[in-house]
Amino acid sequence: MAKAATHSITLEGVEIHLAHPDEFEVHWVGQEELMKQLKAAWLLVDKTDLPLNPRLVGNPGVGKTSLAYATAKALRLKAYLFQATMDTRPEDLIITPVIGEKQRIRYVASPLVSAMVTGGVCILDEGNRMGEKSWASLAPLLDSRRYVESIIAGVKIKAHPDFRFCTTMNQDASTFDLPEYIQSRLQPQIYVDFPDEEEEMRILRDNLPFSPDELLKYVVDFLQQAHHSGERHTVRDGINVARYALKLMAVQKQNSLLAYKTSLKMVLGEEAIREVD
Numbered sequence: 001m002a003k004a005a006t007h008s009i010t011l012e013g014v015e016i017h018l019a020h021p022d023e024f025e026v027h028w029v030g031q032e033e034l035m036k037q038l039k040a041a042w043l044l045v046d047k048t049d050l051p052l053n054p055r056l057v058g059n060p061g062v063g064k065t066s067l068a069y070a071t072a073k074a075l076r077l078k079a080y081l082f083q084a085t086m087d088t089r090p091e092d093l094i095i096t097p098v099i100g101e102k103q104r105i106r107y108v109a110s111p112l113v114s115a116m117v118t119g120g121v122c123i124l125d126e127g128n129r130m131g132e133k134s135w136a137s138l139a140p141l142l143d144s145r146r147y148v149e150s151i152i153a154g155v156k157i158k159a160h161p162d163f164r165f166c167t168t169m170n171q172d173a174s175t176f177d178l179p180e181y182i183q184s185r186l187q188p189q190i191y192v193d194f195p196d197e198e199e200e201m202r203i204l205r206d207n208l209p210f211s212p213d214e215l216l217k218y219v220v221d222f223l224q225q226a227h228h229s230g231e232r233h234t235v236r237d238g239i240n241v242a243r244y245a246l247k248l249m250a251v252q253k254q255n256s257l258l259a260y261k262t263s264l265k266m267v268l269g270e271e272a273i274r275e276v277d
Contacts, residue, residue: 009117012155016095016107019114021078028063028070029206030199037190038071042164053142053165053185055127058192061234063203064168067192068123077164078120080111084130084167086176090137094157095150107153112165116141116148119162127167127186128175135182141165142185194227200235207239211246215256219245222264222272233268241267 008017028035041054056064065081072079082093093110100106115122127135141148146159167186169175178186195203200223204216219238226233245263248254254262265273 011117011157014107014153014155016109016113016153016155018109018117019080019111021114021118021120022069022081022111024069026066026069026073027206028067029203030195031067031192034067034190034192035071035074037188038067038166039075041166041188041190042071042075050144050146051164052187053167054188054190055186056166056168056190056192058171059194059232059234060170060172061236062192062194063235064192065123065125068121068166068168072121072123072164075121075164077162078115078118079123080115080120081123081125082111083125084127084134086129086131088130088134090134091150091152093134093137094148095153095155097152107150112138113148113157115165116157116159116163119160121164121166124165124167126170126175128169128178131176132179132182135178139181139185142182194223195235197224200224200238203235204238204242208242208246211242212256215242215245215249215260218257218260233272237268 007020008015010016038054038056041052044051056068058064069079069081093112095110095113096108098106098108109117112122112124114120124130138148140146141159142165146163147156149156194200197220200220201216204211204219205213208216219242222241223233223235223238241260241263244267245256245259248259248262249256252259261273
């Protein structure tokens with residue numbers, strides 16, 4: 001039985017220091033059906049039911065992490081983000097030993113384990129950049145057993161009933177294919193697509209409320225053209241283009257069209273500016 005302490009727990013006689021939840025401003029704009037799908041995956045319909053572990057799939061920059069974080073907040077759950085990479089090891093996902101004062105070892109929980117014991121949401125970002133060995137360490141967590149084991153600390157950690165999990169996965173060439181036994185545990189698959197024109201404008205306005213609409217319209221028109229032609233420019237790119245254009249307008253006194261074109265070239269490159277000429 002774990003005994004809670006301030007930012008730590010004692011589990012089987014081992015003190016484990018917890019990570020803090022992530023706190024930042026995120027507003028999910030548009031595509032309300034996606035939030036409903038994610039909430040449904042985490043819903044319990046019976047006392048014997050279990051939550052699902054969805055994967056949010058789509059191009060980089062379409063808002064997968066924002067969707068997961070905003071949904072966690074809508075459910076009034078603490079959110080813990082873990083950024084997966086090709087170098088992520090099983091111990092990185094669970095508990096890491098750290099040399100503390102007087103050369104004593106402190107056991108530090110990952111954001112995932114911190115979410116497990118506090119009943120929060122773990123968002124494993126870009127999960128398909130992580131190799132099979134690391135995923136294998138999470139297999140018992142992602143089925144009806146709902147626990148992980150730390151070989152380093154010598155403890156088994158059970159998930160709080162309120163614990164929820166999801167992973168985001170980019171669709172690009174720099175990712176791993178997951179084995180079937182892991183894919184079957186990461187269901188359902190929720191596809192996050194590019195927003196439509198109206199939603200894209202709302203997202204830009206929400207992120208840049210101080211921008212003139214004329215500039216945002218240039219950016220949205222470019223993004224919509226990119227979507228229709230199969231380019232991977234996303235609303236994240238659009239926010240960066242608009243933000244830098246605003247700075248150019250302030251510093252160099254450029255009009256919105258010139259600042260937009262200059263920013264487009266500098267943020268997304270020559271090919272992007274040729275697309276609008």
